[in-house]
Amino acid sequence: TAEIKNSNPNYGADNFYYTFNIYNSIGEKIYTLTDNSFIYAGEIKYIFEANIIQKDIKKIELSFSEINWKSRDEFPKPEIQTREVKTESTKPINVSGLVINNNAFELSKVSIISFLFNENGIRIGVSKTELNNLKAFEERFFRIIFPDYISLITEAPALTIYNFTSNLTIGFKSEDVRLLQQFLKEQGFFDRELTNYFGSITKNALIQYQKKEGILPTSGYFGPKTRNYINSLTTPAALPKFNINEADPSLTKVYVEPKR
Template identity: 50%
Template sequence: MAFFVFANFSIICYSIYMGKRLIKQIIYGVGYLTVLFLILLVIYFIWLKAAPTCFDNKKNQNEAGVDCGGPCAACEIKTLSPLQSTWKNYFSINNKAVLSAQIRNSNSTYGANRFSYVFDIYNKTGAKIKTISGNSLIYASEIKYIFESTEINYSDIGEIKISFSDVQWLVDNKFLKPKTQIREKLVKIGDSGKGVEVSGYIVNGNPYPLRKVRFVGFLATSNNIKISVSKTELDNLKAFEERYFKIIFPKDIGLISLSASSELSFILADPNRTEIYIEALR
């Protein structure tokens, strides 16, 4: 009997010992797993997890909205009207096609200090024959024109299309349009007796220089139908400087005069319909 009691007591003691040992093993195991988990977590956040961006479709990094505000572009940009081309055409200069398009920014508080455009040119069967790309800028509420020369025969073109991409919007108080003025505009037949010349003086009305000033000029009929386009540019216009410019149009364009026949007026330019658009770059 005494032996039986002693045996049971030994078993109980052993069980208690083994139980404590098991508990220690469990505690150690949990501790090791916790440390391993923390190490893996650190590795994930430091080396594996992708950094937040302005294009991850998440509201993070102190953004005011999803992918806008904070370090990203202003949320207002998401509601802006896209750039529009309300008019495009191609003209013949020495039988080669010259492309032009009107671009309208209807946003009154935002301009674009850079955008990309692409002209797609199609032949008369509808097949694309060439693509011409470029970059430009546009100020708030501005209407401007772009101009591209080509080596394509004018008669080979059936249609042109234009598209825009990569528009970099800036609020207008950070992207102000330079003040410029044209004075003493003169439209006359070229010195050779052929073609048309449009000249005048450009005035830089700003206390800073303009590194480049581009001019795009249009000639139109008395019915305001554009019949020709040309361009020129000046470099390094100093602050408050006034400088002479001249835009030369093709030799096959004439001007309406008081003695001109009304039957010919559709191929002649009306001096009073001449338009000049300026792109001034700081």
């Protein structure tokens, strides 16, 4: 699932193409999916693709092309609402309710996406259904099923596990320096070839990472604070392992997108 936002309040796109590229832990592209969609002016939209069954997922890239912009007047968002939405904690879990077309014209398709959250407010599941040919002012029942085998939601992507034990600073040479550079590269702060030397480039990259994460002081010194912080992010115990059966029904959210 990808969340995209059109920050332009005056223009939407009645068609655009998107491509998901999925990479494994060694950087190989293992899956590509291309499809088309649309987005209204000022809208937050969710792109949901099911049945992508891959185990070793390290990185997902999303790109857009051939965006056909239209003014809000040319491509207005139809009025639609839901009511009596409820989550049933059965097996499989399902979300149901009523969707209402508040327009004087038929909607060719209505996509309904539901998100499940656990008691801590962490998103742990997503599923989708579609209704076709919703007539003017029609009210129709919908049900969204959450299969037990949802993979991209319930299984964490593969992560490199780090266990730094040494303090590092300018002039140091060690395997830990190379691993630190690898971590900073994964985070988008280091764009050079990996070495085992801690120089000014490594220091500056570390400073930028410390600033982003709020680790003080932001000095570029790899001491206990930064070391323990990174170790805590990538230990096996820290990897999220979610079970949709832990969903809190009171936190369920439903997103509805109509298309004329």
